[in-house]
Amino acid sequence: MEHLLFSKPRDLFIDIVNPKDYVQIDSVSHMYQSLKTSVQKPLKMILLYGRPGTGKSMLLHKLHHDLSKDQKVFMIDIPIIDENDFLRVLAHKIYSYASRESLTLTRFLELSAAVNFSIIPIVLLDEAQLYSADVMEKIRLISDARALKFVITLHKTDNEDIIAKEHFQTRIWESIELQNASYEELKIYIQKKLLKSNCFDVANMVNDKNIKLITKLTKGNYREANKLMFALFSLYAWYEEHHPSKIKYNTLNTKWIEMAAIHTGLIRA
């Protein structure tokens, strides 16, 4: 099935985060630049928040990718849930200190004092809403001691104002909110993704009306858009194999976009 015209664009929209696939979108690039300058400042904690699917993990991975050329950066993309493990894992990663037992905070700070980095190492924590208040407090103390800098991402949900959470109240130094894409941004996202991988013929099929519908269905959420496009091109690949005559190459088929939306649950039917 791999020779199909539509299998390549389909696979472009698999929902994974790889900094190599980063697409420059104006507003996101602004945020990214500001994030990059912020981490160079003597700040201790930077918060990146927004709804699921707005590109937080992508920005964090991109930051990791770009910064690791010049300084110590550590990515913890899967939260360490066991509280006693948190400091041990950090110490192992950053100070190469192997220990079988869990560490106390004092011990951890001693370790960090013993190692002299010219630039304070940066720790990137994805999905920080999964950490307990206890761990967050440790993070706060570590950054207060200027042992490490933290960039954390948090999901913003409707019923919970994360900014109001106590452990963030005093310690946020800079926070950046990511939002869903506008119509223009989604258009650029989809087109750039296709063009980047030389899917020119498919890029020619995507017109403004299609993008309008896709924006309406996904509300501009990147993850939803990925899922929708993946389903859509799966449909196309299926038709390409079974009923190629049904494919029109001058526009994306509205009906198929809606079918893909039904498949991914964006439309309830």
Next chain:
Amino acid sequence: MLDISKLERRWLKYKIKRSVPYIFLITTGIIFSVTIMWLYSDNHQPKKSVTASKTLPITIKAAVLPGDTHSENTMLLEPSMQFMQSIEIPAEVIPSSTSLKKSIATSPRPAVPSPPVSTVQTPKVPIPLSKSTQPIIKGKLTSIKRDDATFDIHELEERFKNNSNPNLGLYIARYHYDHANYSEAYNYALKTNALNTTLDESWLIFAKSLVKLGKTDQAKKTLQLYISNSNSESAKNFLDTLNKESSK
């Protein structure tokens, strides 16, 4: 994997479900107006119909394209010199085969003026937090300009220079046409036609750009030439439109 037939059924259900309110509205509308009309006619008041449309003499000014008065017998289908210099595609590049057979090109797209460029968006910076002992540094990201032009067309043009992919050429031509850069649209459509002679849309963009550039005669000649080779319906339609317009 995908169960297409099940999806088709669900889609149909969805469409029907969605159209129910409309059908309902329309039927009530019809019933309502029929009732009104019935009551009205029952009144036996032969009022002159008020709705009798006042037909205003509407004159539509046909957009007469300038520059067609003197006959041009030579077909001058060459890109501008500047363009040729900038593009120089290596001679040995073989037009990449296109897997696509475009059947019917899209109906003529109106020239879309580029959208207003300064949509300013202000990301929310959380409210200053009470107990903080240190100053809160607010992100300098308070104003973000969104500009469609940052879509890097130049990078695509660079790539076209290197890979001569007709689909990319068509993409660029379309982009320029949509942004009212008709001479660039013309250049790229021409280049694309040379790489793949069967892309309807590219020929149409080429002809439409000519029209926009005030060279309707050349546009017609190009279309005739293309139609004689391809029997393209969309090209025929566009040629008809042009002929009608000029006969007005």
